[in-house]
Amino acid sequence: MADTAALQTSVDTRSWFHRNQQRIAPWLFLAPGILFFLVYVIFPVFQSFNLSLYEWDGLGTKEYVGLRNYEDLYWEFVDRDAFYVSLKNNLIWLLLYLLAIPAGLMIALFLNQTVTGIRLYKSLFFFPFVISQVVVGLVFSWLYDPTFGLLNVMLGWVGLGPINVLGNENLVTYGIIAAGLWPQTAYCMILYLTGLNAVDPEQIEAGRLDGAKGMRMLWHVVLPQLKPATFIAFVVTIIGALRSFDLISIMTQGGPFGSSRVLAYYMFEVALSEYGFRMGYGAAIAVVLFLIMLCFIAYFLWSMYQEEKGR
Structure with a gap:
């Protein structure tokens, strides 16, 4: 009894940190990431909201x-000016960019099989993911070139005239x-x-015993187990579509006549380019993009939370 009392006394006299060490340890590991997230993500978001209420050229006094x-x-x-064109193009990007998700799924289902030369196929489909967007933009600019581009060469084989895709x-x-879908499809494929x-083979076997195959197997057995990957693919694809900038900058610089602008590129133009360094106006565009x-x-x-809650 005396030993037990002594042990209890020694435990009670330990510092708060030692008594809660196991609960504190995960937060200590997370602290650097949380700090960087607050400094480089959360703080700039609020800073953009604040800056959007001012007229500022980046150097003088804010008004x-x-x-x-x-x-x-x-x-x-309302006047269908530059902001209208940019927002409309962003919505087109958003709708068509989502094609990367089913395309990535189909390629992943193909590469998940045992096929002769599957390693070569995987390398070819994985290749767009590892090259930079600048390279993608240059490659497709050459592809679309109306004088020597491969697209117009192939159109010439069937008797069709040259098409200046980037000039129309x-x-x-x-x-x-189309250029952006190439690497985005590869990313969804990897997901x-x-x-x-991680698909449970026992569920696949149970589905086969119940007579499920083809699209029924995919829809009722495989896809429900791929919901986490689908969620990530949707989020990443939507963010990629709405913040598209690099391909437009490389391929057209917003042209011709501003017809390929999106919100991210228009924000760059008004804040740091030819429109007079309107930092506050650019921040307002950034806020609109963030809210979308x-x-x-x-x-x-919310959809995933409701689904998990209903289980």
Whole structure:
């Protein structure tokens, strides 16, 4: 009894840190990441909200203008000016970029099989993921070139005239999206390949015993187990579509006549380029872009929460 009392006394006299060491340890490991996230993500978000209320050229004194920058954006939208074109192109990007998800799934299902030369196929499909967007933009610029581009060479084989994809206001956005879909499909493919490795083989076998095969097997057995990968693919694809900048900068610089602008590139133009260094106006565009992203991501998070809650 005396030994037990002594042990209890020694435990009680330990410091708070030693008594809660196991609970504190995970937070100590997370602390650097949380700190960087707060400094480089959360703080700039609030800073952008604040800056959008000012008129500032980046060097002089800030002038508080309230919601005037947002009013200017509204009238640009009503008059179908640059902001309207940028927002419309972003929505087109968003809709067509989502094609990368089913395309990535189909490729992943193919690569998940035992096929002769599967390693070569995997390398070819994985290749777009490891090259930079700058390289992708240059490759597709050469592909679309109206004089020597491979696209027009192939069109010439069937008797069709040359098409200047990047010089046509009606085609340029779709041409850039096609370039962006190449690496994005590879990224979704990798996500689904990882998810397929975690599919329960017992459920597959049970589905076969119940007569499920083909699309029924995919829809009722495989896809429900790929929901985490699908969620990540949706979020990453939506963010990629809404913040598209590099391909537009490399391939067209917003042209021809501003027809390929998106919000991210328009923000760059008004804040740091030819429109007079309107930092506050650029910040207002950034806030609009952030809110659009937030709505989509919040919807997917809420859907997954409701689904998990219903289980």
